[in-house]
Amino acid sequence: MTYRDDYQVERPQKVHDITLKGRKTLEISGVKEVESFDNEEFLLETELGYLSIRGHNLHMKNLDVKEGVVSIEGKVDDLIYLDQQDNKTKGLFGKLFK
Numbered sequence: 001m002t003y004r005d006d007y008q009v010e011r012p013q014k015v016h017d018i019t020l021k022g023r024k025t026l027e028i029s030g031v032k033e034v035e036s037f038d039n040e041e042f043l044l045e046t047e048l049g050y051l052s053i054r055g056h057n058l059h060m061k062n063l064d065v066k067e068g069v070v071s072i073e074g075k076v077d078d079l080i081y082l083d084q085q086d087n088k089t090k091g092l093f094g095k096l097f098k
Contacts, residue, residue, distance in 0.1 A: 014047035018079065025061075026053065026072040034063065034070065042072060050082040 016030030030047035037043065037060065042053040047068075058074035 016047040020076060020079075023055075023076045024073060026076055028070045028072070029068060031068045031070045034060075039074070042070075044070065048081070052078075052080045052082060054078050054080075
């Protein structure tokens with residue numbers, strides 16, 4: 001029996017990119033949903049999991065829901081992906097507000 005690569009089904013890859021320019025301008029693609037945001041923290045659901053963005057004077061410059069693109073301006077201090085598997089007992093928001 002011979003297997004051929006011709007029969008492999010191509011699955012669309014999940015596209016998620018982050019571009020940070022000078023810690024002031026952040027562009028993120030592959031955003032499914034903006035869970036919450038204020039001037040110190042954004043919580044986004046992306047194609048590759050939840051992403052927490054922390055900083056100062058953060059504000060949303062652009063939101064394209066159809067394309068899944070978010071632009072944020074302000075001083076970015078950190079970007080953290082939250083792994084739900086590590087969070088079984090606390091829940092997603094328990095990890096954020098510990």
